[in-house]
Amino acid sequence: xxxxxxxxxxxxxxxxxxxxxxxxxxxxxxxxxxxxxxxxxxxxxxxxxxxxxxxxxxxxxxxxxxxxxxxxxxxxxxxxxxxxxxxxxxxxxxxxxxxxxxxxxxxxxxxxxxxxxxxxxxxxxxxxxxxxxxxxxxxxxxxxxxxxxxxxxxxxxxxxxxxxxxxxxxxxxxxxxxxxxxxxxxxxxxxxxxxxxxxxxxxxxxxxxxxxxxxxxxxxxxxxxxxxxxxxxxxxxxxxxxxxxxxxxx
Amino acid sequence: xxxxxxxxxxxxxxxxxxxxxxxxxxxxxxxxxxxxxxxxxxxxxxxxxxxxxxxxxxxxxxxxxxxxxxxxxxxxxxxxxxxxxxxxxxxxxxxxxxxxxxxxxxxxxxxxxxxxxxxxxxxxxxxxxxxxxxxxxxxxxxxxxxxxxxxxxxxxxxxxxxxxxxxxxxxxxxxxxxxxxxxxxxxxxxxxxxxxxxxxxxxxxxxxxxxxxxxxxxxxxxxxxxxxxxxxxxxxxxxxxxxxxxxxxxxxxxxxxxxxxxxxxxxxxxxxxxxxxxxxxxxxxxxxxxxxxxxxxxxxxxxxxxxx
Numbered sequence: 399x400x401x402x403x404x405x406x407x408x409x410x411x412x413x414x415x416x417x418x419x420x421x422x423x424x425x426x427x428x429x430x431x432x433x434x435x436x437x438x439x440x441x442x443x444x445x446x447x448x449x450x451x452x453x454x455x456x457x458x459x460x461x462x463x464x465x466x467x468x469x470x471x472x473x474x475x476x477x478x479x480x481x482x483x484x485x486x487x488x489x490x491x492x493x494x495x496x497x498x499x500x501x502x503x504x505x506x507x508x509x510x511x512x513x514x515x516x517x518x519x520x521x522x523x524x525x526x527x528x529x530x531x532x533x534x535x536x537x538x539x540x541x542x543x544x545x546x547x548x549x550x551x552x553x554x555x556x557x558x559x560x561x562x563x564x565x566x567x568x569x570x571x572x573x574x575x576x577x578x579x580x581x582x583x584x585x586x587x588x589x590x591x592x593x594x595x596x597x598x599x600x601x602x603x604x605x606x607x608x609x610x611x612x613x614x615x616x617x618x619x620x621x622x623x624x625x626x627x628x629x630x631x632x633x634x635x636x637x638x639x640x641x642x643x644x645x646x647x648x
Numbered sequence: 649x650x651x652x653x654x655x656x657x658x659x660x661x662x663x664x665x666x667x668x669x670x671x672x673x674x675x676x677x678x679x680x681x682x683x684x685x686x687x688x689x690x691x692x693x694x695x696x697x698x699x700x701x702x703x704x705x706x707x708x709x710x711x712x713x714x715x716x717x718x719x720x721x722x723x724x725x726x727x728x729x730x731x732x733x734x735x736x737x738x739x740x741x742x743x744x745x746x747x748x749x750x751x752x753x754x755x756x757x758x759x760x761x762x763x764x765x766x767x768x769x770x771x772x773x774x775x776x777x778x779x780x781x782x783x784x785x786x787x788x789x790x791x792x793x794x795x796x797x798x799x800x801x802x803x804x805x806x807x808x809x810x811x812x813x814x815x816x817x818x819x820x821x822x823x824x825x826x827x828x829x830x831x832x833x834x835x836x837x838x839x840x841x842x843x844x845x846x847x848x849x850x851x852x853x854x855x856x857x858x859x860x861x862x863x864x865x866x867x868x869x870x871x872x873x874x875x876x877x878x879x880x881x882x883x884x885x886x887x888x889x890x891x892x893x894x895x896x897x898x899x900x901x902x903x904x905x906x907x908x909x910x911x912x913x914x915x916x917x918x919x920x921x922x923x924x925x926x927x928x929x930x931x932x933x934x935x936x937x938x939x940x941x942x943x944x945x946x947x948x949x950x951x952x953x954x955x956x
Contacts (some may be wrong), residue, residue: 448837474839488830500829502820512821512852519820562838577725629736 401426401596402447402566407456409442414444418620419456427596429588431607432630434617435640436629440600441483442619444568448480449473449597461565474503480566483571483600484549487545493535493554494545498526500561522631529561534589556587564597567595573603585610608632616640656810656900660803663904667912669795669869676905678862682888682899683813684732685858687884690853690893691777691817692849693829699857700740702936705762706731708773711782711865721787721830724862725805730751732858733851735815740850742846745830745831759878766876778872782865788835799863802863809856810900816852824848852931890931892938901939 402424409417417439424430432440445451447458449470457466460476469475475571479500488496501522502508510518517523530536533553538546543554556572572588573581585606591597592610599609607614616624616631618640624631631637663672681703688694706728713719743754766773773779784792792798816822827835828842835841865871876879883906884899884909891902905927913920937944 450837467843470836471839471841474837480837482834482837486831486834488827488834490830491827495823499823499835500838502823508820510819512816512819515815515818516820516823558834558838578689620847 399426400424402598403459404443404447405459407443407446407455407458409439409446409451410454415426415534417453420617420620421456422615422622422623423621424596424598425613426596427593427609429592429599430611431599431601431614432617433607433614436539437619438617439619439620441570442620443597444480444570444600447473447568448478466489471563474562477504477563477565478568479559479562479566480568481555481559481587482570483574486554487543487551487554487558489542491543491547492540492559493537493546494526495542496554497529497557497561498522500558501525501529501563504562521565524592525563526561529557532538532560532591533557534583549576549583552576552584553587560591564595566598567591568598570600571602572599572607573601581606607611656897659900659904660807661854664796664799667908669799671793671907671911673795673802673867674797674864674911675894675903676802677860677867678884678887678954679900680834680863681857681860681884681905682807682891683809683896684860684890685884686854686893686896686899687816687825687849687856689888690895690898691822691829692825692846694846696743696755696850697752697878697885698739698755698851699853699884700876700878700880701736701755701759701762702732702736702854702857702872703861703880704863705735706861707768707865707871707875708779710862711871712772712781714782714785714866715779717783718783720753721785721792721866724785724866725859728858728862729855730858732861733855734852735891735908736850736857737847738752740847740854744846744850756878756881759881762871763876763878763943766873773873776873778870780863780870782871783825784866784869795877798867802867805859805863808877809859810896814854814896821845821848859955886928888923888929890938892935892940895940898938898940 400423404420404422407417407420408415420443432443434440446453455462460478465473465476488499489557493498502519505522527536530539535550535553535557535558543551552572561568573584576584587608611628614626614628614631615622616637623640624634624637663675685699688696694784709731710724710728714724741756742758743751746754767775786792787849790797792801803917824840824845828845832842841856862876887902887906890896890905891900909920909924913923932936
C-alpha cells in the first residue's frame with residue numbers, strides 16, 4: 399500500500415521544469431531510492447514533498463490525504479520528516495537541544511509553551527535522547543553542534559529528523575561528503591532504520607543504493623525515466639544512457 | 649546564574665544611593681523596555697528599530713486615560729500592556745513577512761508612521777509640546793507622588809518583569825525562538841511556523857514595551873513626542889547591545905550604563921553621546937557580547953591567573 403504518492407507533480411522555475419510530470423508511489427515500510435545525475439531534480443522533489451516549495455502543477459497525497467501546498471511546518475506535523483543534503487542544524491545549540499527542539503515540535507501537547515521550564519518535559523527529553531542514541535551520539539549530547547566533526551554533523555542531521563517520530567523519513571544524501579569509513583557507518587545506520595520507518599533515500603553512491611533499496615526510481619532532467627528493483631534498474635538501457643551519456647547504449 | 653540574580657537585587661537596592669530616585673526609576677523602566685527588545689534581538693535574532701512605536705502608543709493611550717478619566721494605576725498598567733501588545737501585533741504582522749534589511753527598514757518605517765500620527769494629532773498628543781499633566785494616582789493608599797515610593801513600586805515591577813521574561817526564555821518558547829535565530833529553514837522543517845513565532849515574540853516584546861511606556865509617562869507626568877520617535881527606538885537597541893544581547897541580563901546592565909550617562913553625565917558634559925559612541929565602538933570591536941561578556945572574560949582571566 400502506498401503511503402506517499404505524487405501525481406503528475408511539476409515544478410517550473412521560469413522555463414526550466416526542475417521536476418516534470420513525476421508520478422511516484424512509495425510503498426509503506428519499504429526503502430525507496432531516488433537516483434539520477436546531478437541536477438536531475440531529486441532535491442527539488444524533496445522540497446515539494448515537504449512543502450518547502452509549492453508545486454506548479456500536480457498533487458501530493460500522503461496517507462490518503464491531499465497535502466499539496468501544505469506549508470513545511472504543517473507537513474512535519476503529519477509525520478513527514480527530512481534530512482538535508484547540506485548540513486542544516488542549529489549550530490550554537492547543544493546536540494541534545496538540536497533534537498529536543500524537533501521532538502517538542504511533534505509532542506502531544508504544547509501546554510506550558512511559554513511558561514513551563516523546558517527541562518520539565520520528561521517525555522520530550524527521553525525522545526530526544528533516544529534519537530541521539532539511535533545515531534550513536536548519546537555521549538556528545540552536551541557539546542555544541544558547531545564543535546563536532548562533519549561526519550557527526552551528518553549523524554546529527556539524521557537524528558533531528560528521527561526525533562520528530564516520523565512515519566516517512568526523507569533522507570537527502572545522508573553520506574554526502576563523508577569518508578569511506580564514515581560512509582560505512584552511515585549505511586549501517588540507514589540499514590538499521592529500515593523497517594522502522596518508511597524511507598525515501600536520495601544517494602549518489604551506487605553500491606550503497608543497490609545494496610539497501612527495495613525499489614529505485616531514476617530521475618533525469620526532471621522526469622522519471624525508470625522505476626524498479628535494483629536488479630531491474632541495473633539492466634535498464636535508458637538508465638545506462640542517462641548515466642553514461644549514451645555510450646553504453648550504442 | 650545565581651550570582652546574577654543576587655547582583656540584580658543588590659543593584660536595585662544600591663542604585664538609590666548612587667543616583668537620585670528619578671534617574672534610578674528611569675533606569676528600571678528602561679530596563680523593562682530593554683527586556684522586551686532583547687526577546688526579539690538577542691533570542692529571536694530580529695533587529696527591531698521600531699520599539700518606541702509600542703512604548704509611545706502605550707504611553708499616549710494610558711496617559712490620556714489617566715489624565716482625562718483618572719483611571720487607577722493598575723488599570724493604566726493593564727491598558728499599557730494591552731496597547732503595547734496590540735500595536736506590536738499590527739506592526740509585527742506586517743514586518744515578519746520580510747527578513748534581513750527589509751525587516752529592519754519596515755520596523756523603522758512603521759515607527760515613523762506612528763511618530764507622524766502623534767506629531768500631527770495635536771488635539772490629543774499635544775504634538776511637539778508633548779502630552780503633559782499625567783497624574784500618578786495613589787494605589788492601595790500608597791502615595792506615589794513621593795519619589796521613593798514610586799521607585800520601590802517600579803523596582804518591584806521590574807523584578808516581576810525580569811522573572812516573567814526569565815520564565816519565557818527558559819520555556820520551550822524561548823528555545824524555539826533561539827532555534828529560529830539559529831536556522832529558520834530547519835525550524836520550519838521540524839514543524840514550527842516561523843512567521844507565527846516571530847509574531848508571538850513581537851507581541852510579548854510589545855507588551856513589555858507598553859508597560860515601560862506607561863511607567864515612563866507616570867514618572868515624568870508627560871509623554872514627550874520623542875517617546876515615540878526613532879531616536880528612542882535606537883537608544884534601546886544601543887543600550888541592549890552595550891549591555892550584551894546574548895544574555896537575559898544584558899539589557900539591564902545596558903540600561904544602567906545608558907541612562908546614567910544620559911541623565912547624570914549630560915549635566916556635567918553636554919557632549920556625553922561621545923562617551924556612548926566610544927563605548928559602542930569598543931563593544932562592537934572587542935566585546936560582541938557587551939558588558940556581560942567583558943565581565944565573564946575578566947573573571948575567567950582572573951581565575952586562570954597563577955597565584956603567587
